[in-house]
Amino acid sequence: MSRGPLGRIAKKLAHKRSDKVAVVRLDGVIGHGGPGRPGLSTTSVEPILTRAFDIEHLRAIVIVINSPGGSPTQSEYIAERIRQLASEKGVRVLAFCEDVVASGGYWIACAADEIYAAHTSLVGSIGVVSSGFGFVDVLGRLGVERRLYSAGENKVRLDSFSPEKADDVEWLQGLQHQLHDTFIRWVRQRRGKRLSAADEVLFTGDVWIGERAVEIGLVDGVGVMRSVVAEHYPDAEITVVDAPKPLLTRIVGDQVRASVVAEELIGGAVSALERASAVRLR
CATH class of the missing domain: 1.20.5 (Single alpha-helices involved in coiled-coils or other helix-helix interfaces)
Structure with a gap:
């Protein structure tokens, strides 16, 4: 009888009523992506997070992250949205670091209550970087005259075709330090006493592999997603949540x-x- 129609109905009902652990993947550069590979942003992530947190009988949310970082603002927005939804639904969030969870990727990981990494994951890069090129002599060699007009003495800073100014570099470094301080405050807020290394180690922009990341407190443990979930929630069913298709x-x-x-x-x-x-x- 259990193998007949009634048995199948009973199995479906049990499936619907069982505890769930929702899994969300965040993969790629944060902000604007490249051609054919959109980046992670609040716009792209919101539908996935909403679907995951709306699942019935939800025990926990798993965020699987593989990102080298990107936009500080989008990193902050995504992390804040995860915390909002977790607070509203009253569920814990676990983050799992795959190949690379660096910079903005780690910012998002800190939205989780617990962070795990593989032995070979690269984690950290708590810093800020800007880059560009200088083409001061290029146009002259090509016989091209550049004409640039602006209102406001600081409207044009660090122009690639103009000589670099010390004041502009100082201004940029000031912005970087402010962003870095904001990043550090967020990590301290989320990791708290679990951080076990000095600031001179943690906040230099370095990255560490899984076990070392655990030692200095950036990560709570080494482990893969299904094994850790099975240990924490042995009776729960894992439900992978994909983005809604257009x-x-x-x-x-x-x-x-x-x-x-x-x-x-x-x-x-x-x-x-x-x-x-x-x-x-x-």
Whole structure:
């Protein structure tokens, strides 16, 4: 009887009522991505987070992160949204570091109540970096005259085609220090007494592999997602949450599936007719 219709219904009901651990993947550069690979932002992440936190019988949220960092603002927004939803739903958040969780990626990881990494994960890079190029002599060699007009004495800073000014570099470094201080405050707020190394070690912009990250308090433990979840929530079911597919993708996907089904039906009918003809010819 358990294998019949009633058994299947009972199994579905048990599935719906069982505790869930929702898994969300955050993979890529934070902010604007490259062609064909959009970056992580509040706009792209919000639908996934909302779906994950709305799951019934939710015990915990797992955030699997693989990101070298990117936009400080988007990192802050995503991390803050995770904390808001976790507080509203009253669930714990676990972060798992994959290949690289650095800079803004680690900012987001700190939104979790616990952080785990693989033995070979690269974690940290609590710092700020800016880069550019200087082309001061290039235009002159090409016989090109650049004309630049602005209102406001500081409107044009660190222009790639103008000589570098010491005041501009000092201004940029001031911004970097402010951002760095904000990053450090966030890490201290979230990690608290778990941080076990001096500031001169933690906040230099360095990265560490998993076990060393545990030793200095940036990570709570070394472990892979399914093993840690099974240990923490042995009776819960893991539910992977994907981003909602755009309407066009859903329509095209449905058309493809319908086409495949039609081909299978036609192929089955033709095979049946061929078998029937063969029987008659006998």
